[in-house]
Amino acid sequence: MSGPAGRDGERSVSGPAVRRRARRHDPGRRDRLIDAALAVIAERGVAGTTHREIARAADVPLGSMTYHFSSLEEVLAEAFTRHADAVARVFDERLSAARDRDEAAEAVVTLVSDSLLGSPADLVLSVELYVAAARNPALRAVTQAWMARSRRALERHFDPTTARELDALIEGLVLHSALSTDPMTPEQIRHAVLRYLR
Amino acid sequence: MSGPAGRDGERSVSGPAVRRRARRHDPGRRDRLIDAALAVIAERGVAGTTHREIARAADVPLGSMTYHFSSLEEVLAEAFTRHADAVARVFDERLSAARDRDEAAEAVVTLVSDSLLGSPADLVLSVELYVAAARNPALRAVTQAWMARSRRALERHFDPTTARELDALIEGLVLHSALSTDPMTPEQIRHAVLRYLR
DNA sequence: GCCCGTTATGTACGCTCGTACACATGACTT
DNA sequence: AAGTCATGTGTACGAGCGTACATAACGGGC
Secondary structure, X not given: OOOOOOOOOOOOOOOOOOOOOOOOOXXXXXXXXXXXXXXHHHHHOHHHOOHHHHXXXXXXXXXXXXXXOOOHHHHHXXXXXXHHHHHHHHHHHHHHHOOOHHHHHHHHHHHHHHHHHOOHHHHHHHHHHHHHHHHOHHHHHHHHHHHHHHHHHHOOOOOHHHHHHHHXXXXXXHHHXXXXXXXXXXXXXXXXXXXXXX | OOOOOOOOOOOOOOOOOOOOOOXXXXXXXXXXXXXXXXXXXXXXXXXXXXXXXXXXXXXXXXXXXXXXXXXXXXXXXXXXXXXXXXXXHXXXXXXXXXXXXXXXXXXXXXXXXXXXXXXXXXXXHHHHHHHHHHHOHHHHHHHHHHHHHHHHXXXXXXXXXXXXXXXXXXXXXXXXXXXXXOOOOHHHHHHHHHHHHO
């Protein structure tokens, strides 16, 4: 691809030995690769996510992928786990900070609005995860854990039935707006959430 | 694959000419191919949907795919359009049959419950469509039209704001339950819908 | 300063894919 | 009955893929 790339074919002939890219000392590369994988999934989708694409995004040689991961599936699993954890953590934090039911409702409105306005990439990642989970048990476990964690966070302020239904409403609002050319405004989000909780 | 498949290599040599599968007169094959494509998408996902896989599912030769469709993308677009139309039609019919707001609410409950219990394949198809639409403008138009049609059906009984919010709630309930190992029961669905509409 | 094993790298292999295309067939016109 | 041409079929080709693996480079324990 990039670089001079002028291989001189045989290793045994006289040539001044193969010119290799200088080896790089790079602790934490595995972590960076997982982040790069998330970036590629967000941009190209799981379908367009390949060893070569991730390696290119992280600027490492292809061989580095098979060194750090035993299969592409493993990369995807780790990447989605990281994504779900990150999203759930924010969810947890904002709801933990709320001191009563009204503040909790407002936190939900903010979370939904922010996720719509802030990072469309995260929305795409979530939907990609849903699809991947439909056929991969390991990823299904990731989504299960994520949903359970969200519900638990909501149960700090709402009864279990309300928490579950509210969780579904949140999911619908986010997904619906994400796919729409005419997404809901924060005010419309607030209206929907408060109406359900009224 | 299947069949005798004993090619005899050269066309020009003495052999008794190439043994071809009998040509089949098959009007409406194009339609069947689209249905086969939907079946393959439901089973293997868009990622696992290939010309060869669809051809195998419909029991037609590979060449038939390129004859009827100019690209794989065209097949996907037609298949998803058919899927969205079919789902929207049921939605339309059930809501048109409702004579008042209460019956409309009950129709929504039934639609959600049925789609969960009845055909998990349809749920998978919908999520696959969402992902595909995120990167394909033609498919995005399909989802837009679908959403608009659903909302219009709801607006036969509810004001526009309620219709939109209810549509989102429906989306969330369906998706959430589809991904859960512990999906909501029809009674729980009814509780959620009626609570929102109360 | 020297070894050593962990870390890192380039490349090869076998496979499946989308697509192109030359050729066969038979329904329909005349 | 013959001829035509849309329809139907088999196969080849180049590209990209996941993965394996032989080899290189170097930090750190002696």
